[in-house]
Amino acid sequence: MTQTNPNPLLPAVLDRIDADLDGALDRLLALLRIPSISTDPAYKADCARAADWLVEDLTAMGFDASKRPTPGHPMVVAHAGPDAGADVPHLLFYGHYDVQPVDPLDLWDRDPFDPQVQDTPKGRVIRARGASDDKGQLMTFVEACRAWTAEHGSLPCRITIFFEGEEESGSPSLVPFLKDNADELAADVALICDTGLFADKVPAIITQLRGLLGEELTITGPAKDLHSGMYGGAAMNPIRVLSKVLASLHDDTGRITVPGFYDGVPEIPADLRGAWEGLSFDHKGFLGEVGLSELAGEEGRMALEMLWSRPTCEINGIKGGYTGDGFKTVLPSQASAKVSFRLVGDQDPHRIREAFRTMVEGMIPSDCSVSFKAHGASPAGRMDTSGPAFEPARAALGDEWNMPAAYVGCGGSIPIAGYFKTHLGMDAMLIGFGRDDDQIHSPNEKYDVESFHKGMRSWARILAALSAKT
């Protein structure tokens, strides 16, 4: 491919990134040592410590950076670059410094918060919780800014960095914070680095995201745990009720049975279907990497539809009764499950929540009760690729990876993109360098050093491309 972006300042920045890779790795490892698990209150101080670390690092690079309190974990906001009057674009970069829990801990090969750069048959990787999701990814942008500033004394455009610390726990403070600080945060376009490459060496810009609805249900039967020898056969067992409820969520063809669930689910347009077919997605290989072979979704749908454009219902956790070693003939008082729905098109998360609750309540026998706890509700999102940033960014990614960047869908839910549009009026570009085998949300999470290194270089190129006068 020809270089599409001959910005004269860029080569020195790329050289500096190459020369300082070890320094960048050291800084990332320091951030990874902080166990900023946002969903677990025991790690509250660690989340604040991660925010402090970022503020200090950004300040040292010349950003006007600060930690902003919220009712939950703090935000980090930092500004740098030419003043508002200058004729350069204003970019907002978003990432999150919080990480997923680490259980089951016994499946980790090492302490999740003792990061290490390891040689593997597939290349060097950074091994730690958060290496890929999202500390390694957010640091690709920070390091690109560092190299640019170090080399040229300033950034080529106005940049606002915005890090949150609650992405892995439903982002309860995010929308109020965006509303309260809309003037400060609104920019020409948002850059979000929390996604992956399309394939091993193929960069991607996500243009379609699924929404997410989380529900926790607890079924209560007897007022206390009972002895199954004394009560078994006569007293209702809440695990039995919960099993019936959960087993009813999918029919035999894999369709979800919540009434009205498919309202607003579009069929993908013919051209997009053609484009996805053209990606020659290897679903056997994708599933084979995790020990599976059969598509488990709705009958008659292609794999990328299941992953990107069809809604899902997953049971993310279940517990009830005695689950320790050995056996205990208990008839438990309670059983609970966490259920999430990935949403597409115009599905309304709030209507689905109500329909789900009504359906479950209708299945509870008279001697049991059910309670619900809401865990987030975000609709699906779709980006407008005709915006001015998309094609230059796509070209810049192509320069770095020697492969045209793909516009792709994503099965995950990154509600921030929708919030930026709704509350700050700006489009978002989702660009990331994770890989399918990064084991995010799983034991032994890693981030390829190549992803980290080429990610930094990608952002340097994108900054150059978006700052170029056209």
Next chain:
Amino acid sequence: MTQTNPNPLLPAVLDRIDADLDGALDRLLALLRIPSISTDPAYKADCARAADWLVEDLTAMGFDASKRPTPGHPMVVAHAGPDAGADVPHLLFYGHYDVQPVDPLDLWDRDPFDPQVQDTPKGRVIRARGASDDKGQLMTFVEACRAWTAEHGSLPCRITIFFEGEEESGSPSLVPFLKDNADELAADVALICDTGLFADKVPAIITQLRGLLGEELTITGPAKDLHSGMYGGAAMNPIRVLSKVLASLHDDTGRITVPGFYDGVPEIPADLRGAWEGLSFDHKGFLGEVGLSELAGEEGRMALEMLWSRPTCEINGIKGGYTGDGFKTVLPSQASAKVSFRLVGDQDPHRIREAFRTMVEGMIPSDCSVSFKAHGASPAGRMDTSGPAFEPARAALGDEWNMPAAYVGCGGSIPIAGYFKTHLGMDAMLIGFGRDDDQIHSPNEKYDVESFHKGMRSWARILAALSAKT
């Protein structure tokens, strides 16, 4: 009622039991302080300590007592009374010194192993894990022996005491130990104290017990935990599979669907049905005490049938995925459940185990696998009340409680009774003083001081009755 057993040695023994109640409580509390949870390997040393405590106590009373090693937790065996040649009966007394786990610990009002005698609106109770099941009960017999020996210098018959430490964890060492020590343990009749009164003040001898089959199943889908945003919709979720399996175990009428499960399940004879109807069992009150009101068993069966003579299937525990605070959109690799079946009549636990496993295996999709772990398999038991010990013991109980003792069924499973018959050739009498509200296997377990006190007196009377020359 007239006193049916005018043994001249008895009144002084009963008086001594009354006078030494506080001493007996102190001794029980000392035993209750030892956290002998047999199912959890972390408490192995505590189980051994409970056995040591009993050996020491029995030795001090004049028993020839010893701790016997097994591959699991030790047995305690102790002998006392006239030599083998004497013309007195030989009784074997069985109890277990191990206790159930204590979770959920946050539902206990106090440390489960810091026992206390408490005043309650219903009378004084001993509050601790194991107070009723089975330390308080086994000590009723030990204290009766202590009083008899202290008062008269010797016991009125030959007594062998046999305590196990694995009853709450499937008794893996029991049958081999009985086989290896059959000559030492065989007696004229076995006395087992691990059951309850029929009603608040109505003593009972259990003549019918349900069997127990325990199974743990683990379903594995993906080779590791996955991110539901990345894989959800395409990859099979083992919790979904497990829910379908568990939901299928009962049909809509409450019948269990395992093929052949009801083979060998008898209808209760007309006379027994009449007797049970005569007990005027208050199932609304029974269920109401634990916050329930509706019978959950097979349609058309009376409550005592559900509890005593019909087989059951209960899910005792379930786990999978993320179950901590907050939410984690994991698609887990594994999900597992503990399932138990209470068996009656001639149901064959081994055939049912095979049928259950075959049924489950038939429900597992191609991308998942299932593994099973066996947790005990004992058939149901029925006692022959025409044996010489039953009527005298029943009369002795009637003397103590001023109510005729009932011959009743029991929903629980006490396989030891069957093992005594099979391996030692002796019948067993199951006599205990627990109450329905003892919360055994639950938080805040208790044993009424009245149960403890009148239990000791009951055993003193039974020893007198069974030793009487007829």
